[in-house]
Amino acid sequence: MIKQAIILAAGEGQRLRPFTAAKPKVMLPVANKPILEYVVRALAGNNIRDIVLVVGYRKDKVMSYFGDGHDFGVRIRYVEQRQQLGTAHALRQAEDLAAEEFLVISGG
Numbered sequence: 001m002i003k004q005a006i007i008l009a010a011g012e013g014q015r016l017r018p019f020t021a022a023k024p025k026v027m028l029p030v031a032n033k034p035i036l037e038y039v040v041r042a043l044a045g046n047n048i049r050d051i052v053l054v055v056g057y058r059k060d061k062v063m064s065y066f067g068d069g070h071d072f073g074v075r076i077r078y079v080e081q082r083q084q085l086g087t088a089h090a091l092r093q094a095e096d097l098a099a100e101e102f103l104v105i106s107g108g
Contacts, residue, residue, distance in 0.1 A: 004099040005048045008090045009036055009107030010056030010081040024058045026108035027065065034065065035108040040072050043105075049074045052097045053107070054090045056081040 013025025020028070026036040043051060051074050055062050059080060069076030079093045091104060 001047075002101050002103050003048060004050040004052070004102040005043050006052045006054065006091065006094045006098060006102055006104050007036070007039060007043075007107045008054050008087060008104065009062060010054050010059075010090050011084055012057040013108075020057075022058070023061045024056075027058075027061050028108070036062065036066070037072075039105060039107055040066065040069070040074060040076075043103075044073045048103065050099070051076045052094045052102075053078050054081050054093050055079070056084055056090075 009024065009026040011025060013020040016025050016028065027034040030038070040051065051069060053062065053066070053076055055078055063078055066072065066076050077097055079097060081090045081093045
């Protein structure tokens with residue numbers, strides 16, 4: 001059974017400007033919660049509690065909201081994708097923290 005997820009959440013969301021001028025697209029609210037919160041809670045609800053978040057654009061917004069994940073019933077570790085060079089590049093940033101089996105999911 002898979003126990004780890006790597007969430008790709010580094011992108012800016014340029015097509016969503018001006019909404020993403022101050023926050024990354026994964027932090028845009030839907031029903032008063034960031035999109036990424038729904039993803040994290042869905043993983044926790046399916047017993048996936050080890051999460052690696054690949055962050056980049058406005059990473060401080062994501063990291064300050066989710067912290068270590070304790071408030072969401074998960075453990076969150078972060079890796080940074082300094083340049084947004086695509087999905088495979090984002091996943092490569094998490095290589096050192098990846099378990100033998102893991103789920104890859106988009107943050108938003």
